[in-house]
Amino acid sequence: MNRMIIYKEWLKTRWALLGVVLTFAAVTFYCFLNLSKVVEIRGAELLWEALVDKDTVLTEILKYLPLAAGVVLAACQFLPEVTHKRLKLTLHLPYPQGRMLLNIALYGLAVLAVIFALQALVSALILKQWVVWELVARILRTMAVWYLAGWAGYLFAAAVCLEPTWRMRAVLLVLAAGFVALLFKSEVPEAYNGFFPVLLLYVVLSVSLLYYGVARFKEGKQD
Amino acid sequence: MKTAGKIFIIASAVLLAAWVLPWIYTLISLKPYSTPFTLYSCTVHDFTSLDRSDGKGFRFIDTKGNVHGDEAQPTFYASVLASKGALPDTIEGRKVTLEEIERNSIIASSDPKDVNRTKAPVYLLMESVPVRLELQDAEEAMVSRKDGIYIYEMASNELLKAKSDSLNAALKALGFTFPARLFAGKPSNRKEYDEGWLVTDSADRLFKLKQVNGLIEIRTFPGADDLHASWLMITEFENRATLAYIVDKNGLLNILKADGTVVPTEVPFDPRKEDLLIVGDMFFYTVKTSTSDGEHFYALRADDFSLVDTLERPYPKDFSLPGIRYTSGSDGWVKPRLRGFRE
Numbered sequence: 001m002n003r004m005i006i007y008k009e010w011l012k013t014r015w016a017l018l019g020v021v022l023t024f025a026a027v028t029f030y031c032f033l034n035l036s037k038v039v040e041i042r043g044a045e046l047l048w049e050a051l052v053d054k055d056t057v058l059t060e061i062l063k064y065l066p067l068a069a070g071v072v073l074a075a076c077q078f079l080p081e082v083t084h085k086r087l088k089l090t091l092h093l094p095y096p097q098g099r100m101l102l103n104i105a106l107y108g109l110a111v112l113a114v115i116f117a118l119q120a121l122v123s124a125l126i127l128k129q130w131v132v133w134e135l136v137a138r139i140l141r142t143m144a145v146w147y148l149a150g151w152a153g154y155l156f157a158a159a160v161c162l163e164p165t166w167r168m169r170a171v172l173l174v175l176a177a178g179f180v181a182l183l184f185k186s187e188v189p190e191a192y193n194g195f196f197p198v199l200l201l202y203v204v205l206s207v208s209l210l211y212y213g214v215a216r217f218k219e220g221k222q223d
Numbered sequence: 224m225k226t227a228g229k230i231f232i233i234a235s236a237v238l239l240a241a242w243v244l245p246w247i248y249t250l251i252s253l254k255p256y257s258t259p260f261t262l263y264s265c266t267v268h269d270f271t272s273l274d275r276s277d278g279k280g281f282r283f284i285d286t287k288g289n290v291h292g293d294e295a296q297p298t299f300y301a302s303v304l305a306s307k308g309a310l311p312d313t314i315e316g317r318k319v320t321l322e323e324i325e326r327n328s329i330i331a332s333s334d335p336k337d338v339n340r341t342k343a344p345v346y347l348l349m350e351s352v353p354v355r356l357e358l359q360d361a362e363e364a365m366v367s368r369k370d371g372i373y374i375y376e377m378a379s380n381e382l383l384k385a386k387s388d389s390l391n392a393a394l395k396a397l398g399f400t401f402p403a404r405l406f407a408g409k410p411s412n413r414k415e416y417d418e419g420w421l422v423t424d425s426a427d428r429l430f431k432l433k434q435v436n437g438l439i440e441i442r443t444f445p446g447a448d449d450l451h452a453s454w455l456m457i458t459e460f461e462n463r464a465t466l467a468y469i470v471d472k473n474g475l476l477n478i479l480k481a482d483g484t485v486v487p488t489e490v491p492f493d494p495r496k497e498d499l500l501i502v503g504d505m506f507f508y509t510v511k512t513s514t515s516d517g518e519h520f521y522a523l524r525a526d527d528f529s530l531v532d533t534l535e536r537p538y539p540k541d542f543s544l545p546g547i548r549y550t551s552g553s554d555g556w557v558k559p560r561l562r563g564f565r566e
Contacts (some may be wrong), residue, residue: 045377048364052345098224117537129378132366138343171232178239188555195558205231212228 066150074157104134263522298504340555407416407455
């Protein structure tokens, strides 16, 4: 059954995923093409100076990509369930409802994790050509919060899709906006290092929102 | 799980309200507050504060309420006075010239936001004696690791192994214990000269690393080893009289002079919590430390840094709604902290 669920999610998301992957590839390519031109024209010293003296990690153009990817993926997975009234059918399959919902969400989170990991890996490999590992690690630690925003965006968007009433959707949107604003509040590199585990825990706990929405759907809540 | 979701929503809403509502209240109720520019006067021998409340130009008021003109700050406004032909030729019984006054005028500052942040252990290394005389951008960088300091050529990102090995061997021979703890330097070509980097080792001993003709010159400061520095600032002032300001284990400011001697002062300073502003001339230094509670002024003699006078200026207490804030004006981290009265 797990494989069937994954296959079903794959069918729903494959074109969106292709779009997300191509967008990630294009923007990442653009980002590092720009940096390679800076290195070519003005030398890698400029990258070192910027990373050491300025509040930048040079890859800010990638900042909102994970969040957008999370929202798009969640919409592709959960909107059809709601708009095409498939959720009721999904919940009536001979499989524990909670595990079904968790597997659907884990599919999305895992796919996002793979895309994020690939981007981080490519970024690290390219940056390693120009600067020492200490600076590469600084960039990756800063980018980790952007990836967390991707997961948060995914889970909150999924919760909004599954929620049956507009009033509660509005509440969820306000909470999502607040949390995302917190994740993008600081421009200072490594500003979230100490707080990151707590933020990660919050994102993990936000999975409960999916169950809350489904429970309300089953109770027949409506506007 | 439904209950868990409900608890999650309520908890999130409470946290969001505790963050946003006090912030909105502060935004609405915030009133501008400023304090006058204050310096110790070498002619009045008192702190004088700039007052422009009557809109008639510059006037200075001392702590006794007496009003003075630019002549109360003849060194800070030396150019203005000289342009009017009003620069005194003798101050404090000493003959002075505009050039001498300008060469001995210093300004230094520190902001806790620059101290309280996660920094990369990478330090740009300039050539202190450039071939073309003018300082050039750094071409090499030091990377501080647990077992040594490694020098990289930035253009190629290549480790300069021989140079690094030679530096680490020389440091070890001088008793340097890795990893290095504090680094202080100003690797910029927009200054008169370069003194390199002041570095403390894991035992808090002070060293200076300076690149001269491609080689790293190391200097030790036996007189500063007992300070157990918690903060360093390299000065590189035009008069070359001092090398650095150091905060010792007792939280007091010390002056490291160019000859390597350390002069303690009676100025308490916590670089993690307080702003620092030092404005000095050839006679007196005015040191201002400030927190959100208020400003503390210390007047020091420029020759021996002995304390001459002090002034306290508390800020008014502003009420703000209790709540949570995630950023602070005194550090570069995002983390939850409780807010109550203005901090």
